[in-house]
Amino acid sequence: DAGITQSPRHKVTETGTPVTLRCHQTENHRYMYWYRQDPGHGLRLIHYSYGVKDTDKGEVSDGYSVSRSKTEDFLLTLESATSSQTSVYFCAISKSGPPVQSSGANVLTFGAGSRLTVL
């Protein structure tokens, strides 16, 4: 997807190993998000960032940490991967935050996804 890239796109790892997924954007958007998608659960928000070094938890943040040292990069880290973290991870970006002054300001643009398998 234009302006947002995720790496790696596919990764297989073993239980207990650390894993870092990277999201890189070239849109200079303020907000960045990490979602996971699992069958039967749809998209669930893990963490999000509203600026450099400003992050907050989503609904499924346990076992994950994030960092944002630059506007363009948002890292998702699994300190010790577990099989329950096998999933497809999507990064998203949006232009601005609340209050929404105009339509379109909070539209999400998603990356292509990172498929993680924890054995």
Added chain:
Amino acid sequence: LAKTTQPISMDSYEGQEVNITCSHNNIATNDYITWYQQFPSQGPRFIIQGYKTKVTNEVASLFIPADRKSSTLSLPRVSLSDTAVYYCLVGDLPDNNDMRFGAGTRLTVKP
């Protein structure tokens, strides 16, 4: 929190108009309603967004009644390539985790 409810699945045929309704009874005053489309192995992509009444773009129309407790995505003359999962998202940007996706509606278009 603006939780949404959509039908799990819908079937249609090529050339028909498809209407997908999303319920969001506790929508807040500042909340916009946004619809996304997701194909297999891809991230969701924006379709349309609205606040009230009707919004139309080159892809779809969005109908929102006066009480804003529901919204209807209308896809005119669907084709096989419209087979996808459609998500209704209600909320301002993250504020106490308001940006939640529901399970979506899986639309299957048949020839």
